[in-house]
Amino acid sequence: MMTNTQESFTNSNPELLWELCNITKKFPGVLANNNISLKLFAGEIHGLMGGNGCGKSTLIKSLAGTHSPDSGQIKLRQNIISLDSPTDARQKGVATVFQEFSLIPTLTVAENIFLGRLPVKNGQIDWQKIHADAKSVLDKLELKLSTYAIVSELSVAEQQLVEIAKAIATDAQLIILDEPTAALGLTEIKHLHTILRRMKSQGRAILYVSHRLDEVVEIVDAITVLKDGEVVSDAESSEVDIDFIVRTMIGDDVDEHYPKQCNKTNTPLLELKSIQTHKGVNNVSFTLHKGEVLGLGGVMGSGRTEILNAIFGIDPLIQGEMKINGKLINAQCPKDSIDSGIALVPENRKFDGLFFNFEGPENITIADLNTITQKGLLSPHKEQSLSQSFIERLQISSAAINKKVGLLSGGNQQKIIIARWLNAHSEVFLLDEPTQGIDVGAKVAVYELINHLTSQNKAVILVSSDHDELIAMSDSIAITQDGTITDLLPASQVSKADLANTTSH
């Protein structure tokens, strides 16, 4: 079913470059990797997939030298070796692009690319060589960035590409990419794939970890799927399809990727009239009805997030008006919007959403402490019972009740934030990339939550870079461009190609 067959290798007898044999790694209370074996061939892109907590990251870290397995062997060209440290792994030709950026935001692009191995001439750093070399690396990637640019001033997508530039600058034979496209738009993903195919044709091995199924199937030559620390499937990509991966990842049949329920009514809930902010939202008007999911389509930087920020009171309106249930509201800060029944599930859970110093219940109640206040005082008992009911209702892991949220999976963390807004009796839910970085099983759970919200006459504004998801889960889609809405259509009339056309321009 895949089209890779014709390019299924230049070399009919690919060289076995790296081999993991029966890797086992234990952490307190968890068997993260159980007897995992994996073969990486030169000139092959190998997909590594699996739900959150399946052991992908642990496995990658063994190859990157970050930690060593408890048992099992790592072989390089059939020789057993050990990778004692990240530096050691790098010297043996492994370059890793981790999910969390390892760039230093205050340094320049060139300094970041050569960090830790800045060339020295006569005892001094050779700045000319650094910038020249960095330039040639960027050229290889066809990146039009200044090597003197400060990393913190780049967009997230550009930072991700610099991260990749840093990895390939070492001339590594094995490149590990952990969720490289999480922050990228469609054009950048295409660009990245071109780069990866080029590196593959140069005979490098690539280990590619991603949650985006469609994209993985498009690019990889072989796939290994992990579940609960074990290999549940490995196959040439020509043999696999998306449903197969979804099934193996979550363990049972999922008939429907997108379990969309249509709950849209004709009662207006949120009405925007020509709103405008200093942050570039320009003359945006639309009406969101009870039970409706409105998708905002558009690229990063098209103004999607800015529109959410305006509604949530982060960027106050300078013009236009906003009504909830027919009542005019004047949102000068998030609190004003929250009090009017608006909720924001931010794109970046870690920085803007979760309190890692709190356990589940405190994270759930924080947006409306009045629900657990009795006679002016917080009631720990009420907090526990209320949280317990949300945990059951949203099927959050029961560990949430007495564990710090940092120990929960991405999907459970996302549900905690949604529970927070249910506790605050919000009616309009602004979901900014709600399924980014969470596994398929958890994604389905988020879709079911969206259904749950709309079935209770609440409404959702969905921002998502996953076009399939956006089209499938929305009732109507507003196309955003340059801070304004260029078109508003029923989702059924929008095709993926439409979105791709507007976004890649």
Place this chain on the structure above:
Amino acid sequence: MKKFLKSPLIGPLSAMILVFLIVAFSTDRFLTVNNLSNIALQVSVVALVAIGSTVVIFTGGIDLSPGAMIALLSMILASLIKFVGLPLVIAIPLVIFIGGLLGAFNGFLTAYMRIPAFITTLAGLSAYRGIAFMFNDGSPIFSLHPFLDTLFYGSFYSIPLPLIYVVVLYSLAVWGMKYTQTGRKIYAVGGNPSAAKLSGINVNRIQLIAFVIAGLAAAFGAILLASRLNSGSPNYGVGIELQAIAAAVIGGASLAGGRGHVLNALIGALTIVIVQNGLNLNAVPTSMQSVTIGVIILIAVGIDMWRNEIGYSLQKLFSFKKPL
């Protein structure tokens, strides 16, 4: 019991008990009623000031100014009593109020003017003491009021009064942090200011409130110190801000904010005073005492940093009993 064993207080508390036992074994002059009530008196000023420092630390801030505030507030108290002639019942509440105002000023600069807390209070550390020296030509003011020293040396059913202040104010602080919305919001702001804002919390106001609490705590410290010596002096409280921060840290509060317990500060302050007292009784010179406190700070924070690793290796060691 299980909950208590998991509580973040258990580590610092056992450390304090260990220190207590070591000192008790090192000299038989330690476990006497006289010496122990002496310790209670000694710890009271730092312990009260540390309540405020700890609450500011919970919000992710730091307060370097309470020492200088104590000097200024003690001079204000002395002037109000001695030169203005106000009775104690008016002068003391007034000084507490002024302490709150000074704290509010620190908080205003930090939260609303967005000057980092370290800088705001470093400026305060210098300026407040400077203002203290403007009173009475920079000379201490003595013999304030015949009743004033009773506030420190008096007792209630043979319990020294400072001990009662400590118990009452710490109970109030523990209660406030656990049962009020403001207490919860203080932890939220320290844990993740951005998420706090997006959860509808007025982050600036919470930071301001934390500094007001710190100002009030400094005022209590100032009144206690002034009554102990029945005087006000611009030289009071030198270095007390660092002792208060050290108490919080030794007690286990995280300087990153959002984590800790108010009692951490009391445990930390007691640990410091017990060590100092033990070294005194064993005739160790002051210079060596300062070095010892420094080492204790490092060990306390080190243990906090390496807690997980230590826990893991202990678990390995006693692997017959494994939770999870």
